[in-house]
Amino acid sequence: MLADVAIPEIRQVPVPGGRLEDNYGEKIRIGLIALCDDVAVDRDFARMIPDDRVALITSRILLEQPNSERTFLAMADRIPDTVRLLCPSLRLDSVVFGCTSATSFIGEARVTELVLSARQGVNVTNPGTGAITALTELNAKRVSVITPYTAANTENVVRMLAKGGIQSVQVSCFGFDTDMGIGSVPRDAYVEVARNTNHQDAEAIFVSCTATKALDAIDEIEAATGLPCVTSNQAAFWHALRMAGWNEPIAGFGRLMRNCW
Known part of the structure; x- marks a missing residue:
């Protein structure tokens, strides 16, 4: 228990004007499954976000080190539970499984199947x-x-x-x-x-x-x-955006992000 303190009257007040708005990502919300030791992927996705119309939601997945066919394949069974942590009460438009090598071992189609088993109706991609x-x-x-x-x-x-x-x-x-x-x-x-x-x-x-x-x-x-x-x-961020309907150039990240919408 917290120590007893004198608490002033707490007033519940209305939101001025009564106006509420959507959470961040009113146009597009991207869910990212990031590897537990990868500090670049969510940093990079965040850098490419053009404005608050796009939101990024990240969940971490365990990948044992060092990387090998065995450790990449072992991640497959963890994908659905990781997807379930991606803001389950909010709309998601695209989900990215954030590992190129693991996708090459698990298979692109299988990655998509595993994501959709936990979150139906979303666009799914991966770096491959x-x-x-x-x-x-x-x-x-x-x-x-x-x-x-x-x-x-x-x-x-x-x-x-x-x-x-x-x-x-x-x-x-x-x-x-x-x-x-x-x-x-x-x-x-x-x-x-x-x-x-x-x-x-x-x-x-x-x-x-x-x-x-x-x-x-x-x-x-x-x-x-x-x-x-x-x-x-x-490539993964571009594909997730495009599948969700984004069509505006984003400068600073190559020809793909400038021209291919």
């Missing part, structure tokens, strides 16, 4: 589906891929792209297998690799993984290479 859709929209069927992953995890993402009709013509990876390690790679590292790589006949650059610092490097990569640059977080 978002990237494939974005690259297709940019008319980029051949891409240069940069990842922070190990070669094994990178290989599976390349397979997912191929299944979606996107050919990887050049692939580079940094070799990390934890989200904390991935998050330690500076943004400039992505710029330098993109600038110094022979992209052959690639039509775009794809930087995979939601835990990277690559979002803020997109415009610099595009300027240095002359190619459109798509990242996991940018």
